[in-house]
Amino acid sequence: MTTIAEILEALVARPGTSRTLEAGETLFRAGDRVTALYVIVAGRLRLVRPGSAGAEVTLHRAAAGEAFAEPSLFAERYHCDAVAETATRVRAYPKGAILAALGTRPEHALRFTRHLAGQVQAARSRAEILSLHTAADRVLAYLRLHLPSGSDVLDIDQSWKQLASELGLTHEALYRTLARLEREGRIQRSGRRVSLMR
Amino acid sequence: MTTIAEILEALVARPGTSRTLEAGETLFRAGDRVTALYVIVAGRLRLVRPGSAGAEVTLHRAAAGEAFAEPSLFAERYHCDAVAETATRVRAYPKGAILAALGTRPEHALRFTRHLAGQVQAARSRAEILSLHTAADRVLAYLRLHLPSGSDVLDIDQSWKQLASELGLTHEALYRTLARLEREGRIQRSGRRVSLMR
Numbered sequence: 390m391t392t393i394a395e396i397l398e399a400l401v402a403r404p405g406t407s408r409t410l411e412a413g414e415t416l417f418r419a420g421d422r423v424t425a426l427y428v429i430v431a432g433r434l435r436l437v438r439p440g441s442a443g444a445e446v447t448l449h450r451a452a453a454g455e456a457f458a459e460p461s462l463f464a465e466r467y468h469c470d471a472v473a474e475t476a477t478r479v480r481a482y483p484k485g486a487i488l489a490a491l492g493t494r495p496e497h498a499l500r501f502t503r504h505l506a507g508q509v510q511a512a513r514s515r516a517e518i519l520s521l522h523t524a525a526d527r528v529l530a531y532l533r534l535h536l537p538s539g540s541d542v543l544d545i546d547q548s549w550k551q552l553a554s555e556l557g558l559t560h561e562a563l564y565r566t567l568a569r570l571e572r573e574g575r576i577q578r579s580g581r582r583v584s585l586m587r
Numbered sequence: 588m589t590t591i592a593e594i595l596e597a598l599v600a601r602p603g604t605s606r607t608l609e610a611g612e613t614l615f616r617a618g619d620r621v622t623a624l625y626v627i628v629a630g631r632l633r634l635v636r637p638g639s640a641g642a643e644v645t646l647h648r649a650a651a652g653e654a655f656a657e658p659s660l661f662a663e664r665y666h667c668d669a670v671a672e673t674a675t676r677v678r679a680y681p682k683g684a685i686l687a688a689l690g691t692r693p694e695h696a697l698r699f700t701r702h703l704a705g706q707v708q709a710a711r712s713r714a715e716i717l718s719l720h721t722a723a724d725r726v727l728a729y730l731r732l733h734l735p736s737g738s739d740v741l742d743i744d745q746s747w748k749q750l751a752s753e754l755g756l757t758h759e760a761l762y763r764t765l766a767r768l769e770r771e772g773r774i775q776r777s778g779r780r781v782s783l784m785r
Contacts (some may be wrong), residue, residue, distance in 0.1 A: 460707070495693060513647040517644075533638055534636060
């Protein structure tokens, strides 16, 4: 599996530039000129559409290993703020170099396109899971979707807190739901390993 | 605004092939070889990860004007079923021709990449809205996100039923929420035009 950092590095044929942010620090603001595409090395960022007090809307949360605000590549200026949720380190890849390489290095461009197609699918299936009304339905749908082909056993590759956030649940609600599903004999758990019972 | 059908047509330099499906008919099944990328001309399709009875997971719902299963372009075989929810017409663009053109026609490839980046953003912000717990929060976030820049007035460009589905609400819950927000003086409605009060 090639990471988006590797894809961008190969595309622009140079390593990204590192930048660190403290918790609460802003990487860019709506209206700023877009000069780079960023990948998170460590930490977490939130993209926010600013509004008057209490009227902010979160557009996306991104974690280590992820790029974010990919459409800004094709925009003059940002339409949202990017705010570090914790101490965060990002790598910046220059927008001009990416756009030039997308036009001249088709093999690398194709890998970037493939990455975006995968992100589309991941975000759409997350949205479908979130549109389910009960916590149990969300957890079961997540397990079914992420089980390796032909297996009933999934090793959760993120913290329970991250999974809760992905499923739109508090982590207490996730724990309660996992415990209930286990009592009902629908799953079995051992650490981060979850087996789906048929 | 260029549609995905126009982008694909320009990319492969020929019109897509039309196919019609009845409600409930399957366009492709998990395991089928991928030969084309489809755009919906009319109707609706659902992508489903098949499972034993009751264990199906919906991955995505796509409507007229939309492409779907874009990552399958890079796969040998499908990982999900595509089922028409109503009488549906699609256009098929051959996978081989798309991949060849992505490698040789950089200007057209860039428009496809830009389209995917926009889809990533749309799906991620939909997921964030769906992760909000109350119907009122979802409706207000949707309005704030879709208001034209500098305006407080939004013309909803889909049916209330489609909007309800996008927000993960029954349409009764959407109506009740809109009525309550209007009574509370937080929005005003006139047909499909909604004004957000500050």
